[in-house]
Amino acid sequence: MRATVLWGAVVIAATMTSISACTAGPPEDAASPSESAPAADGAECPDGTSEAEALCVADTDEARAAADVVRSVFESESLGSVIIGVWRAGDPLLVGALGETLTGVPATVDMHHRTGNVGHSMVETVLLQQVEKGTVALDDPLSKYLPDLPSADQITIDMVAHSTSGYQQYTIVPEFQSKLYEDPFARWDIDDVIAYGVDGGPMYTPGTDWNFSDTNILILAQVLEVATGTPIADLVQEGIFDPLGMDETTSPANAYLPDPILHAYTGERGVWEEATFWEPSWTSFAGGWGSTQDDLRTLIEAVGTGALLSDESHEMQLAPTSVGLGTNTDERYYGMGISVVNDWLLTAPGLQGYHASVGYLRDQELTVVIYFTTTPEYDTSNRSTLLFEPLSAILAPENAVDLG
Template sequence: MTSARSTSRSRRAVVAALTALVTLGAPAASAGTAAGDGGHRRPCAGSRLPGHGAPRDVLRIAEKAAKDLGLASVILRVTVDGREVVTTALGESMTGVPADPAMHFRNGNVAISYMGTALLRLVDQGVVRLDDPVKRWLPDLPHGEKITLRMLAASTTGLVDYVRLPAFQQAVTANPFRQWTAKEVVALSTREPRWYEPGTNWNYSHANFVLLGAALEKITGTRLDVLLRRQVTGPLGLRETRNSFTPEIPEPALHAFTADRGLYEESTYWNPSWTTAPGAVQTTDICDLARTAAGLGSGELLSPASYRQLLNPGTVGLGHATRKCPATVCIANTEATHYGMGVVVLGDWVAQHPLFFGYSSSMAYLPSERLAIAVSTTQGPTTPDGHTAHVIAQRIAAELSPEHPIPDFG
């Protein structure tokens, strides 16, 4: 990570914004909580917006992006030092139902970040080592003696990503409500030839994280959702981030729509059971997402050594294309832009940006400025493909911290 000077333009801009908020009497996000714990009131609520300064700039960016990208809704929150800069919602959840910061949405691979941090906390506690072979806990996994906990969390096992398999894509498209089991999705990957020898390259594979969840359960003797609550979401004070073993979303729910099957249709309750390990299929709200960005991005729950592993568990320099693993799959991991242990390092930012059938989210944290950006979007009929929430986060970062842009990844 590149350290910025304490007098940088971005820090001055954000501090000025906070000063303006306090002067105008806007409620601080951490009011009623212990100092520095980054907690937030319930329910997650929009802030009072002044007519100028950083909060107004962020709102302007969101409004323009919503129009440019044809989005149905945008919900966002920006904090610095755990203090709210702005929280707001634009657009509609459904026709006639305004989007609201208290609405819950799917957080996708943000839960993988929780698994990575949970693993590192177990390392800090002396329960396991990152280079322990997983065969001890997953004896039926092919080549489990060559695959380590580090490789699962850093996605360097060589396992094919079942999400890229045409048969899987056709099955999900034909029946998006199907309940998938961990055994089914892992089998899709393990029956395919590995793209490379474990630990020698990098590719994103959902199978790695399904297996990591199973390993964490075996290591601790604790169901994964309970483990993540004890090790990560509880210590971070996340009250609205929770697992579900069904497609339900707690009310109030942010509804999603997509044209992925050719017809613009509601996708709110399409089944996310295939997306990651059972017990880590979660929903959240924008306040918890911003708190997650700050808590995980700063390494708050980790020792300094484990925080370094979070940011680079050995993935820098991996990701080269091979005959089996094409460039579109094995994305180059550079010093500045690479996959960590359940997080993505994008320049000076620690990030994640999940995408699921009409939902797009982004969390990004700039350690040198203690600046957290969280965005959730839903698609309109004309919204282009891609991570629209990540695009908005990039634009906000360019405004608040121009010296530290958020690069693309993948």
Template structure:
């Protein structure tokens, strides 16, 4: 999907500027082998013990996955990729490709910290749902009960916010916001400053009547989470989400630093469109919608939690989470409470300057897929994470090839 020059934390953007490149994705998958693209496997992460490849068929599948990933890298120009695929009865696939630093040519490894953009939304909404389970708030409460000054806040519910149906203006589309981040990518924004960019605009539609992906919704939910819990969002997620799951390398950062080891992230979201190293750009403009950092191992843990709720969310609440809304702009996909469903897969993707991510779970096969990239540059209007997801699932789960967006009747696109 095309990424505007403004700093985006998406990528699932259910609106008319979402474009899927089906023909390009299909072309990528016709290649069964290629050269180039360094493959490394790293010890020292909390990945499950890798099963030994035990048959020619399994070895051939791993080789096809390698070839598919390398080909997408060559076509899109993504410098480095970390890919994980776990399916019961199949050898674990956890590999790193390419480089983490284009200057030093240091290789990407599977234990690197990466920015995950809008996958942050899955964590923020999980926190809200935990407070629902505790009886501290209700999904049908008006947001005005918790945060003053929201346009039509007495009509917008927390459910509307979590399911992208509030009608609030997306602050990332505001020209003043765009100018501010272009002028200084390292600027630190408060949540209120981000909301102010949105609140000066009227609603785009009546609450609950449409589905339009909007970062304002999740920033606002972050404010509700802090108000009701009495903790900062970073502390709340650490204490109630991350620590209980032993996700010790996932964090909501309080500055622009990223813990070592990390991959440098590269973006063309600059004023003149030239490539820049965005590794230490401030993630504060993403806030509760996209600021978090994680790893392959932690996201492997996280994927089934988002899709099933276990062990953090009550089954009745998770059932509500999976009640989705649809958009004619996004056939084959639907959005629930801080997650999407597409071709049987459940989860989210993310994009923040320099990085993209995709973390999905396929309940019917108990399969998990994680993709982490150190580039957010689109290829012919499609997010690179989408093309990786398509390529991987075409090989691994041909009955559930990941697809998102218009024109994807037989291929994917996420964002």
């Protein structure tokens, strides 16, 4: 068992990779594209598209080429299901779903699923909103809010927000992994989760290096609760979900997902099994949210345009301050809760059987939301950007993403 890390550190899945030794289980066979649903049950294709081999596709060469890639990868890489949406300037180029959520039940675009570390951008956005209000200052010492954390007097809120605190990624700690896999339905106390990440103190002098760490996001959530006296779930609801109308996104308070549900499967524990309702409290506000294609499209576009922040805060969220630290370069760097890869704003999580790419290219107003599940035959060495990378080469050749 080990943490899934993509191209060193800048786009990272905050969970473990699947173990290769799997036994067959449901769904036994992925549906062929012709058996899948292009949209929600009973829904027609969006205006400007028409159904073509189970996907809603615009009448353009690039849209048809993108659809061909999705169908090809779905078949060749043994995926169980794919939910995909591509829009340029608000117009749909490609929307649809392939495969099955359960045996005999087609996947549809309105299905709910775990988000993975898309949650980072939510927490960081709320942080910047509170900075604008004067509730928190980025140069505040962490000790002002959480004095009991190791080296809290040497770490600023800005360091936590930019992943330069030195606190390690808790999912790579063997003791954490063992406990998680012993009972994936057990509830976790966030203080216990954070303890795995801060044990032993910072890995380097705070502010001098960079490492991806969900630990930082969980700490930021606690800082915001202490500073405001308001639960982080309420801050996200008021600061993000309400103004954006994200009515289909649910908190990680428990394993509940509303119907319809995209079921996920994994071999992480050495046997192929369903993981849809594994308890998400271990990842909490970093990655345990439930959501849909439409809501995540709304979110990434808001992050990309700065709709929820002042111009100054928006610039700060995407600034290349991490370049030169860790694995960050001018072409691939981590901002505040979001990666910037060849000008794409990109998150590529993997969580409990869900694999995803959520991206926005600002100068083209190009949005891509992809979530997929797998079968026992899937090659677990693949990246979560398995579909996103070839699609980016078709949709925006000058901004193609290659994380190999």
